[in-house]
Amino acid sequence: MSGYAPSEAARRSGFSLDTLRYYEKIGLLADVERTAGGQRVFTDDDLGWLVLFRCLRDTGMPIAQMRRYAQLARDGEHTTDERHELLCHHAAQVEEQMRLLQRQYDHLREKIRFYERLPGTAPGSEAG
Amino acid sequence: MSGYAPSEAARRSGFSLDTLRYYEKIGLLADVERTAGGQRVFTDDDLGWLVLFRCLRDTGMPIAQMRRYAQLARDGEHTTDERHELLCHHAAQVEEQMRLLQRQYDHLREKIRFYERLPGTAPGSEAG
DNA sequence: CTCCAACCTGGAGCGCGCTCCAGGTCAAGC
DNA sequence: GCTTGACCTGGAGCGCGCTCCAGGTTGGAG
Structure with missing residues (x-):
């Protein structure tokens, strides 16, 4: 039900492995779990975020703005108004x-x- | 009715001066007329091409493909089929x-x- | 225990489509 | 004739969003 290897997450999200790592590196995807040995384990929650990122990316949102949205979401519930506004x-x-x-x-x-x-x-x- | 200075062509087409020069440099826009002193003079025909390029660009056509189209058009009437196919x-x-x-x-x-x-x-x- | 494919990291490189720059020329108005 | 702003050239640089690489580690199958 949850806990996907990087390749599986890539397959399911349609992003490349490099892109997944890149998204984590720049702080779009935060706190991705790791095995004891340091390998990433993606959760259903991460996959949900990836689906959202694909939606935003496909509609032309710049990465900086996605980052801002993700940061707001991490900041907690008092940012819902701002997130709503951003999406609108x-x-x-x-x-x-x-x-x-x-x-x-x-x-x-x-x-x-x-x-x-x-x-x-x-x-x-x-x-002509 | 025809013969526009670069700044006027830029204003009318919505492309920057640099972009107009760039388009000529890469062979999208060919044979732009010049004054005796070497300054560009854009014709209505050039403007027509620019309108087309804007259409193609706004719809996501890569420059390489626009170049190909423009080249075909320059090659003469026997390329109409190919141009038609490209647009389709x-x-x-x-x-x-x-x-x-x-x-x-x-x-x-x-x-x-x-x-x-x-x-x-x-x-x-x-x-969220 | 060994193997090997999948994974890790930091950092360089790329492809696209411009955009900017330096250093010089042109041409319209006074 | 002089000034000044628009224009010229070749070439470097940029911003974006990845993508690739070298060199090393992990972990499941046999």
């Missing part, structure tokens, strides 16, 4: 990102349609 | 990107809802 702020940025992406996707589709209206070698702007 | 391939990637972004945005929203169901300090997974 990020969500707004993601919405903006989605709008931009949709807009540029539409442009791209239009460009593609231009090629599909060929041949006939129609007129129109350059930048 | 990219559009498919953008669609995938949008799906992922939407999915992770939904996760994020759920996480935010968790904070909004507080206080009461509900149970639930860690990774």
